[in-house]
Amino acid sequence: TLNRWIIGRVLECQKAIDKALENYRFNDAANTIYQFVWGTFCDWYLEFTKPLINGDDEAVKAEVQVTTGWVLEQILRLLNPFMPFITEELYASIAKRAEDDLLLGSAWPVYDATLKDEGADKQISWLMSVISEIRSVRADMNVPAKAQIDLMVKDADEDSKARLVRFEPMIKAMARVNGVTYTDEAPKGSIQTVVEPVTLVLPIADI
Incomplete structure (x- = not known):
């Protein structure tokens, strides 16, 4: 899912350019390419991986390594018209290539819509919405950046639970939570925020 997502974002970036x-x-x-490189590839995809x-x-x-390498090469191709010299240097250094394999003069990338x-x-x-909401609550409530907090989830259907299981390592790493548990009631002193269809419950009263 993650790798298919970033590949699709490369396609969107190319079309926008x-x-x-x-x-x-x-x-x-x-x-457009600046926002993709920093906002999507670096801030999100690399952290997810x-x-x-x-x-x-x-x-x-x-799979992650192959996908990351492919995306990096596409970034260099899309950046080449704006930064020709440095992208050419990086293109030559990230993989073994023939001397005449250059970005200059190569075909502009066009990707299959599928x-x-x-x-x-x-x-x-x-x-991304789940992680952003947790980060926002932490910032608003002045939770120390390095503090680990608990994450409880209300109103989770089976599809949401499956997603949370699949993405738990990323949520733990990027939102600094101890793990995901499920609840029917929010503990006293907790903060609640909704990311449809679930309610995130953050018991931070004692932090």
């Missing part, structure tokens, strides 16, 4: 360039909006094109890379599933690790996975995009967008 194409549209901006067709309309001679070069600043918009540059801003850390628990997977540090895990025990070798097949998952291999690479866009709406289901994966929906699931990862939901995960």
Whole structure:
């Protein structure tokens, strides 16, 4: 799911750059790739992959590594018109290539529309909302950055529980929670916030 999501985001980025360039909006094109590199790839995807890379599933690790390498190469291709020299240098250094294998003069990337996975995009967008909501509550309530907190979940249907099980390592790492438990009632002094269809319960009164 995670890898299908980032591949789909590469497709979206390329289409947005194409549209901006067709309309001679070069600043918009540059801003699109900038936001993708920093906002999507670095801030989210690479952070999502850390628990997977540090895990025990070798097949998952291999898939993440291959996907990360592919996305990085696409970033260099999409950045090349804006930063030709540094992208050419990086392109040559990240893999063994023939001397005449250059970004300069190579075809502009065009991706198959089927690479866009709406289901994966929906699931990862939901995960991002969960993490962002927890981070927002922590910041609003002045919870120390390094403090681990509990996460309780109300109103979780079976689909939501399956997602939370699948994404728990990422939530624990990126929102600094001890784990996910389920409850019917919020403890006294807890903060509640809704990420449809669940309610996140954060018992932080004693922190």
